[in-house]
Amino acid sequence: MDHLKQQRGEKVILVSVSVQMLEDLDAEEFHLLAQSAGAEILEHVHAQRIRPDAKLFIGSGKAEEIAALAEQHEADLVIFDHALTPAQARNLEKIMHCRVVDRTELILDIFAQRARTYEGKLQVELAQLQHLSSRLIRSRGDLDSQKGGIGLRGPGETVLETDRRLLRIRMGQLKAKIEKVKQTRTQGRVARQKAAVPTVSLVGYTNAGKSTLFNILADSDVYAADQLFATLDPTLRRLNWDGIGNLVLADTVGFVRNLSHSLVESFKATLEETVEATLLLHVIDSSSPDMLEQIEAVEKVLKEIGADVPVLQVYNKIDATGEQAKIIYTAPHQPGRVYISAHTQQGLDLLRQAVHECLMGNIQSFELNLKPAYGKLRNQLYELNVIQSEQYDDQGNLHLHVIMAPHKLEQLIKQAHLPISEILGDRASLFQKPLEEFEIKD
Numbered sequence: 001m002d003h004l005k006q007q008r009g010e011k012v013i014l015v016s017v018s019v020q021m022l023e024d025l026d027a028e029e030f031h032l033l034a035q036s037a038g039a040e041i042l043e044h045v046h047a048q049r050i051r052p053d054a055k056l057f058i059g060s061g062k063a064e065e066i067a068a069l070a071e072q073h074e075a076d077l078v079i080f081d082h083a084l085t086p087a088q089a090r091n092l093e094k095i096m097h098c099r100v101v102d103r104t105e106l107i108l109d110i111f112a113q114r115a116r117t118y119e120g121k122l123q124v125e126l127a128q129l130q131h132l133s134s135r136l137i138r139s140r141g142d143l144d145s146q147k148g149g150i151g152l153r154g155p156g157e158t159v160l161e162t163d164r165r166l167l168r169i170r171m172g173q174l175k176a177k178i179e180k181v182k183q184t185r186t187q188g189r190v191a192r193q194k195a196a197v198p199t200v201s202l203v204g205y206t207n208a209g210k211s212t213l214f215n216i217l218a219d220s221d222v223y224a225a226d227q228l229f230a231t232l233d234p235t236l237r238r239l240n241w242d243g244i245g246n247l248v249l250a251d252t253v254g255f256v257r258n259l260s261h262s263l264v265e266s267f268k269a270t271l272e273e274t275v276e277a278t279l280l281l282h283v284i285d286s287s288s289p290d291m292l293e294q295i296e297a298v299e300k301v302l303k304e305i306g307a308d309v310p311v312l313q314v315y316n317k318i319d320a321t322g323e324q325a326k327i328i329y330t331a332p333h334q335p336g337r338v339y340i341s342a343h344t345q346q347g348l349d350l351l352r353q354a355v356h357e358c359l360m361g362n363i364q365s366f367e368l369n370l371k372p373a374y375g376k377l378r379n380q381l382y383e384l385n386v387i388q389s390e391q392y393d394d395q396g397n398l399h400l401h402v403i404m405a406p407h408k409l410e411q412l413i414k415q416a417h418l419p420i421s422e423i424l425g426d427r428a429s430l431f432q433k434p435l436e437e438f439e440i441k442d
Contacts, residue, residue, distance in 0.1 A: 204283035206254025360405030
């Protein structure tokens, strides 16, 4: 395909098939997926079937109808919103005289365009090779001269022209490289765990607003746009969170319904930041008419990758729904849902409070009495931004009013080897395991 055609976008016909025995997919979402791949959409054909046809997936009459449309519009390819078997794709190409790709190939093409990091490119190529390995026979037909295009970006037609032995070698090389990246990630994760640095990972359906929220919370500049799979590569940022201290915030690839198992497997190295997280922020597009189905799709993928991690549901885009910013508690001091707008920044203080409570437990008010020698503890409390007021008495002692999680305060006092009963007075009895008293050394 010449460069001009790639710039203009390939002419495509979309085919959405409602099959009673398969999950119904969102036709509008399919349309957006094709647009995200850069397609110039000519027609969107809809069909219904009780069960898929073994030879063509759709009926022969509907296949001939689409073939006529393809010839009339001089379409470059036809995209199906379901997974096709290699045989079905080949049979459809013979009838339609143009390339035919399925939903998985479409998503892979978007991934190939959006991958920016070394790891992301490795994972995209591996996923493409795994998908194309069963379709090598297609390179023996009359499509050898075609290059690039939706479903063929990344490794491209050169892979289809290799034999299975060379393909297995390349896939083995990619898996080895991804394993090295995985080991590097694991080392960083272990170091964070030893330093007691929690990880908060943003997950959610694609285009739910994860990257926009990530940019605000982390003061970052990750690419964010109103499109499906705007970002693909995982991004980690270390930041200081009021009342918690250092934590790592992770942005991950968005999920989508009917995501094939092979894609999930290929991106497990990226999704490990989700599996190993301390807390998941499940960002939900509360303005979407398919909100419940999108929540179900995300929960399905989380279950598939084994992400047994506490989840805080973040209902985003309340500026579009008219809802108020609020926190919904499932139990005392256990936030279950928080309603915000990343676009207008409504409710972000509530989100920070909810994350604080999820990670640190209930927040309480304390009056602390610090001697002049306890200045290090005062500095740590200021770094956490938990001091509400302070006052000195005639003896130079400092009286602080702080709001924070009890066990975090206990941890700080213990690390400083300070006498808890002297600092907290009667409130010291709140802790189940009182700290050992230490004398302050000059």
